Amino acid sequence: MNFLELAKSRQSCRSYDKGRYVEPEKIDAILEAARLSPSACNAQPYSLWVCTGSGALKIAEATGGMGMNKFAKDAPVMIVISEAPYNATAKIGAKVKHNDYRSIDIGILSAYITAEAESQGLGSCIIGWFDNAKICEAIGRDVTVRLVISIGYAKDEVKREKRRKPLSELVSFVTGDDKNV
Numbered sequence: 001m002n003f004l005e006l007a008k009s010r011q012s013c014r015s016y017d018k019g020r021y022v023e024p025e026k027i028d029a030i031l032e033a034a035r036l037s038p039s040a041c042n043a044q045p046y047s048l049w050v051c052t053g054s055g056a057l058k059i060a061e062a063t064g065g066m067g068m069n070k071f072a073k074d075a076p077v078m079i080v081i082s083e084a085p086y087n088a089t090a091k092i093g094a095k096v097k098h099n100d101y102r103s104i105d106i107g108i109l110s111a112y113i114t115a116e117a118e119s120q121g122l123g124s125c126i127i128g129w130f131d132n133a134k135i136c137e138a139i140g141r142d143v144t145v146r147l148v149i150s151i152g153y154a155k156d157e158v159k160r161e162k163r164r165k166p167l168s169e170l171v172s173f174v175t176g177d178d179k180n181v
């Protein structure tokens with residue numbers, strides 16, 4: 001699959017095959033993709049927690065407030081992404097430019113993780129609805145969690161048509177006398 005095919009095929013998976021475990025080498029590939037993800041000043045200001053078994057279930061429960069994310073309890077793997085400090089250059093850049101690069105970096109990281117999961121034939125879903133305190137309890141560390149990603153083999157998954165804004169709503173072109181457009 002080229003990248004555009006991968007981007008069309010990846011979708012938020014909300015139905016997992018509970019009894020089918022994910023091969024460790026597939027998790028390794030996903031983590032390597034995560035490691036290669038770009039970040040402001042190459043700071044990689046995040047930590048990842050790979051949770052399986054009862055650990056995954058605890059994380060799933062932490063995403064379940066107000067009846068949300070019921071599907072998560074069937075995912076065999078839950079990756080928690082917490083925010084870590086910037087390095088010195090990213091810290092200065094963020095302060096001078098009033099930009100929170102850490103959240104941006106974590107967004108890119110999540111895109112890499114979910115794209116690699118798709119290329120490994122796995123379903124995934126980025127989850128932003130969670131209880132920070134419950135996750136801290138589950139992982140035994142006091143951290144600022146930014147996202148959780150559920151991963152597993154999809155069950156009875158039908159590929160949905162992508163619903164996205166048209167490019168005309170998203171993109172403007174600023175042209176000169178070049179020949180690119």
Ligand SMILES: Cc1cc2nc3c(=O)[nH]c(=O)nc-3n(C[C@H](O)[C@H](O)[C@H](O)COP(=O)(O)O)c2cc1C
Binds near residue numbers: 010011012014125126
């Ligand atoms: C930052 C972020 C937070 C999200 N949080 C949740 C969530 O808590 N529960 C959920 O089911 N989907 C969640 N999603 C998935 C989005 O709903 C989904 O990506 C979007 O509707 C586009 O659909 P697609 O991923 O199937 O293409 C989240 C996605 C992002 C990027």
